[in-house]
Amino acid sequence: MRFLIIGGDAAGMSAASRVRRKRPDIDVTVLEMTRDVSYSACGMPYNIADGQRSIEELVVRQASVFRDKLGVDLRLGHRAEAIDREAKLVRGSEASGQGFDCGYDKLLIATGASPHIPNIPGLDAPGVMALKNLEQGRAIKEYLASRPVKRAVILGMGYIALEMAEALRARGLEVAMVKPRPELLPWMDRQLASTVYDELQAKRVEVHAGCEVQEIRQAGGSYEAVCSDRVLSADMLLVATGVRPNSRLAEEAGLELGPAGSIAVDRSMRTSDPDILSAGDCADAFHLVSGQRTWVPLALRANRSGRAAADAVAGQPVELPGVAGTAVFKTFELQVARTGLSLDEAAQCGFDPRGRVISAPSRAHAHPGSSTIQVFLLADAASGRLLGAQMVGREGVAHRINAVAVALQAGMSLAEFAQADLAYAPPFGPVWDPLLTAANQLLKAL
């Protein structure tokens, strides 16, 4: 059997390795348009923060490992351009411009996601960077190393933007962030978002929320981001206004699409064509809470769905239950985490959500070094079901959110979750874990 994979990042290479391990009789070919496979994309902001480290450290496995040890036919610099479902082949071109085609019995589309570049005049200038693949990470590091860069403007304030704000401040740059909507982290409870805002202020990051950039002007070696009421100058511009699924190939081949233009797949990663699967940041998923299709481009889902696609191709299909939308990021000293639905999402899904914010100490009464954890918990007033959680704090947030993620997977009610037997010791929290305090408070409001 010929198993062809388009895309050599997390999902594609997970699938390639797993199929070769489980079924050495299956021929596996991977078409990757860049020259990189198997690297930690999420590690790029932390690598960029350190001018001494090489970005090549982020490579987890060299191409040679896939080729020599696993027997994967890995073709770098190969861009797929069309899928011919009738002939069961993929057409494309190599970096040299030469065309190729490649037949398949089973095809996996693992083309990932790409930064969304807004339609702003001047955004094609050389000092305008984005960050999703290793090539772009290299370009940013080379840019910073090769010229005096004193000030950066970041378009966007999502988690990559916030991680990059920290990274660029660590490199000694002044940083200004700008976005059209007035709210910082619009999915987040306002009290928690204002804690993130305060942290940015404390770290001297300029925040220009509610400012639409209308034009990028080049002025000598630097740039000006022109808004209606202000002009932000910079030596470097980073576009971090979110990502979009790379689903054009699938769409042009007539495959069904899901939310946000992602590729619709079932719980075993099969698209609407029985011989074509999709996994990773280009594919959709089912949400554990709403049961609806959703698009959550995050690393664990990408890896997990790559493995599930491999299992399906190897003849041992598994059914993935779905995603809770669990995510965490760090910005400066703050840990920010979420799982489940936000208040707006819950209302849109037909729930009657009630939320409550509490603040609790990160360590026990009288234990030194304690800071404040804020928890926003939400539940459905009609059914009592737990719907989601958000947390912000300086410690004890990143892993604490997982208790709620598992509760959501189990479909727990808020009352059940309030009875969870969570760990306690003075260095790690109060007797009543902040999550339990939040649950007990929210129970009163239901």
Add this chain to the structure above:
Amino acid sequence: MRFLIIGGDAAGMSAASRVRRKRPDIDVTVLEMTRDVSYSACGMPYNIADGQRSIEELVVRQASVFRDKLGVDLRLGHRAEAIDREAKLVRGSEASGQGFDCGYDKLLIATGASPHIPNIPGLDAPGVMALKNLEQGRAIKEYLASRPVKRAVILGMGYIALEMAEALRARGLEVAMVKPRPELLPWMDRQLASTVYDELQAKRVEVHAGCEVQEIRQAGGSYEAVCSDRVLSADMLLVATGVRPNSRLAEEAGLELGPAGSIAVDRSMRTSDPDILSAGDCADAFHLVSGQRTWVPLALRANRSGRAAADAVAGQPVELPGVAGTAVFKTFELQVARTGLSLDEAAQCGFDPRGRVISAPSRAHAHPGSSTIQVFLLADAASGRLLGAQMVGREGVAHRINAVAVALQAGMSLAEFAQADLAYAPPFGPVWDPLLTAANQLLKAL
């Protein structure tokens, strides 16, 4: 209605406050034999570690708050000595020696637990200390402050012993630990326990496991713990060989007892006498995994059961689902956590347990500052049910265990847990959380 409570620690005072808040018409009297109420007992090792801090910082609420703000009739220095179930009254004596009796309509026994003092000749000497209540914590601090103490011997190697080893090393003492059984932390997987052992060695704590202390000798101002093959000298001896439930009153009153001599209660904290409840470290609980009665003297259960007893007395009984046995402690740089059943416990409960140990990095590939987390996960080969977890590591252990605790509460199978949507960001773990790696590895062994 007259609600009488024996014991003014976590469970007793939680119940007293809650009943007064919910039902101001109920008279609440608390008999407490010491002079302390409402303090953070678990915080004592950390307070003792710091010679500058007063142990009084651990008091969460003063007696006056309970008396003046909540209208609780709080009687300190009152020792309960007998329960007359027919007459519905408790007899006892005050610190002065004067007798008292106190009637009740509903009685809560919240007498807690006390250190188990092994039957070793010489253990009644003045430099021999134990640590459970604030009086004992004060005595240790005063002992350390009032004389030159260079070397301590700790009898026992449970979590209080290990916390105190760290505390006494922080005060500059040499520390030797001694216990009869050869295994350190016998409930723990051997690989994980040996990591704890290595940490003690690295911090220059002498570990004498498999040594039975036969006698304590006084030699001038210091002590000798005499074993069959060695003599351990010390200026201070700490007995930390576990605790026992204070259930004598209940036993003498003819109430049913549970595991380890604890007081048997139902899910609403009622004993075998419909007018007597019990909560806190003296009472038993149902285990969420085995469904059997168990005795887990830990702070969250104590507080939660105190509240549940209050709800029952206030006429709004709740049913507590039970305990997962989740616990965490810190010893030096290590976080040690567990939840659910150990391998031996699982076998005793009739499961066919299979366990697997994995090691995983605490941070993502190439992220600086990473250390190793060890996870031991166990599941039932017959049903596939997840049974428990243990973890050791320098970071990311204390809160991570909670995901398993919630999974156990939900009765999840190992295969379900392996699909949990756990949080990922490079500073906080690898893409596949160590718990998921452990689950995937153990799935192969089932």
